[in-house]
Amino acid sequence: ANLLALASERPxxxxxxxxxxxxxxxxxxxxxxADLGGGVRAVRAYDTLRLEVVxxxxxxxxxxxxxxxxxxxxxxxxxxxxxxxxxxxVLVDAKVPRDERxxxxxxxxxxxxxxxxxxxxxxxxxxxxxxAERGQE
Numbered sequence: 561a562n563l564l565a566l567a568s569e570r571p572x573x574x575x576x577x578x579x580x581x582x583x584x585x586x587x588x589x590x591x592x593x594a595d596l597g598g599g600v601r602a603v604r605a606y607d608t609l610r611l612e613v614v615x616x617x618x619x620x621x622x623x624x625x626x627x628x629x630x631x632x633x634x635x636x637x638x639x640x641x642x643x644x645x646x647x648x649x650v651l652v653d654a655k656v657p658r659d660e661r662x663x664x665x666x667x668x669x670x671x672x673x674x675x676x677x678x679x680x681x682x683x684x685x686x687x688x689x690x691x692a693e694r695g696q697e
Contacts, residue, residue, distance in 0.1 A: 585609070617665040620678055623691045628670050633662055641673040641683040650677045665692075 572578070580594040584604050591605045599614040615622045615631050622631060638647040651661045667676040667690050675686040679694060 617678075618663055619695050620665050621693045621695065622665065622667070622678065624667070624689055626689050629667050629675070629690075630670060631665050631667055634664065634666055638666065638674050640677070640681065641669070641675050642685065643683060645681075647674060647677055650681050654680045656680075 573581070577596055580596060581602065584592055584594040584602055588604075588607045591603065593601055593603045595601050596611075599616070601612045601614070603610050603612055610625070612623060612625065617631050634647050634651075639645060640647065640650070647666060648661075651664060656664060665678040666674050667678060668674045673683075675683045676690045678690065678692045682689070
């Protein structure tokens with residue numbers, strides 16, 4: 561009976577998270593943002609709410625407003641979307657040391673098309689889609 565009673569209760573958010581969301585959603589005027597913790601930020605622009613996630617990849621902190629993107633390492637034969645240029649050539653031309661190339665973050669669509677070699681080059685139409693900041697490891 562106790563387990564059934566517990567299972568029927570609606571889960572509650574932590575109070576600080578709940579307070580941040582209530583404050584964020586209390587008005588639909590202008591644009592407001594709230595840090596939800598864990599690298600997640602909620603942004604309300606007038607009557608639209610979106611969640612933004614900060615991804616940490618080694619020393620990099622990556623953010624985007626575009627949905628459906630993934631961060632991964634390079635794979636043999638990777639090319640920038642819409643271009644014939646290989647990711648390998650981008651890394652070599654940028655003088656990225658050989659031992660760092662496999663750990664360099666790439667941003668790709670869910671179907672695998674590479675849209676950015678972080679901090680170095682972006683595919684046509686994806687300029688500015690990924691914001692990256694490199695810190696200390």
